[in-house]
Amino acid sequence: MHESFNESTEMYLKTIRELSIDNDLIAISALARRLEVSTVSATEMVHRLEEHKLVEHTPYKGVQLTGIGCQHAAEIIRSHRLWERFLADHLNIPWARVHEVACRLEHATDTKLTEALDAFLGHPTRCPHGNPIPQAGGVLKTAVTTTLNTLKPGLTCEIIRIHPESALLLEYLASHDVKPGNQLHIDEIAPFNGPIMVTIGEKPHALGQEIATHIFVTVIGSDA
Amino acid sequence: MHESFNESTEMYLKTIRELSIDNDLIAISALARRLEVSTVSATEMVHRLEEHKLVEHTPYKGVQLTGIGCQHAAEIIRSHRLWERFLADHLNIPWARVHEVACRLEHATDTKLTEALDAFLGHPTRCPHGNPIPQAGGVLKTAVTTTLNTLKPGLTCEIIRIHPESALLLEYLASHDVKPGNQLHIDEIAPFNGPIMVTIGEKPHALGQEIATHIFVTVIGSDA
DNA sequence: GATATTTATAAGGTTTGCCTTATAATACCT
DNA sequence: AGGTATTATAAGGCAAACCTTATAAATATC
Incomplete structure (x- = not known):
């Protein structure tokens, strides 16, 4: 061995x-x-x-x-x-x-x-x-998680993991505060596979659909 | 760069x-x-x-x-x-x-x-x-040192460094307490490029000439 | 200076992991 | 069932670092 x-x-x-x-x-x-x-x-x-x-x-x-x-x-x-x-x-x-x-x-x-x-x-x-x-x-x-792209507006989530990883992706996510432990609110999802508008720590960010498939979260609340 | x-x-x-x-x-x-x-x-x-x-x-x-x-x-x-x-x-x-x-x-x-x-x-x-x-x-x-093979019997040295290193050599030296910081006394040198008989921490060891070229020491004393 | 040793070069080969282009086989969709 | 897209295979190539065998050139030694 x-x-x-x-x-x-x-x-x-x-x-x-x-x-x-x-x-x-x-x-x-x-x-x-x-x-x-x-x-x-x-x-x-x-x-x-x-x-x-x-x-x-x-x-x-x-x-x-x-x-x-x-x-x-x-x-x-x-x-x-x-x-x-x-x-x-x-x-x-x-x-x-x-x-x-x-x-x-x-x-x-x-x-x-x-x-x-x-x-x-x-x-x-x-x-x-x-x-x-x-x-x-x-x-x-592995914990039970969902990828961000599957969720609906109005939900509040905790970011759990980024997967799969790549240097470029992580660089981008870091600059948008997308890191495990942070809380994220889904404000709006633009039509035609448009960006997901989210708020992380008071700051708004727009995340593309493809990127969202790399972001695993757990839902912790809803606006309703 | x-x-x-x-x-x-x-x-x-x-x-x-x-x-x-x-x-x-x-x-x-x-x-x-x-x-x-x-x-x-x-x-x-x-x-x-x-x-x-x-x-x-x-x-x-x-x-x-x-x-x-x-x-x-x-x-x-x-x-x-x-x-x-x-x-x-x-x-x-x-x-x-x-x-x-x-x-x-x-x-x-x-x-x-x-x-x-x-x-x-x-x-x-x-x-x-x-x-x-x-x-x-x-x-x-680099400190001023000599290799063990150049020295004469009767000298006491401090082992300073092992160079060049190789896995096999280090394994051998470790099993004979040849490590930097240890003191070594040259008891005798056998003729015809024979082994160098040394004492390290009360224990006797026989070291070959080739191995001795890898052992850098400083002389700290002499029997005479 | 002649010979032996060391060093360099030439020629041809191997393996690994990649490439492109072209064709064949299968799967998917309507 | 037919056509498109995907997947597989075949053929030929490339570069890096190795290898062996053979020969040539320089150096060292007596």
């Missing part, structure tokens, strides 16, 4: 796990999009991963992680989120930046290091962006 | 700097040996580095770092040694292991992260193996 596969392999495993809810099938096209490679390249790589028994590919349907693949993906995500905590809490690196730094560190991190880091941090349960940190065994507990 | 070159490039730069005292010429064969690649591959790579103005190659003589190359090497070594301090002091990873872990982390570390880490650690000056941590500008101060 040692370390890492190579970085590319790890990125695929991690991305598949990030994109799938409950280990459902992920379209290779979606995977390719997120990894910023061509679908041909992604297909090729998926074949390689399949040979290593890390994923299963159902042609024309999608990919999903095998047990080993899933376990390994969890380890990468675990180390990623622990690093994020360290970077944010101890090195004072800005909330929006820790993600991309952790993206690099995660591939240089073996199990022993991950566990040492976890102990140092006092076994945190969530990353700075609100996402749960898988446990050493790969188990992950 | 951004980040890293690729890992391979960084390994070459770092190794050249580690092997050279005072930026003197390093034989490509020595470089190849340390990097565990063929001399042909090392030569090839040196040409590539030369094109990027990171090294200068004098045929049949050796390589040396250019200003930029040297600066970059210093940054890698800086981050390496800072990581070692973090791993040893905060994560309680064993003295002999931190080197190889840091070897991976260093390539995932940019200048901002390095500086944040430096501040967190309180600007340490030496790694756990006694080697000086280059300053942000690349400046490095």
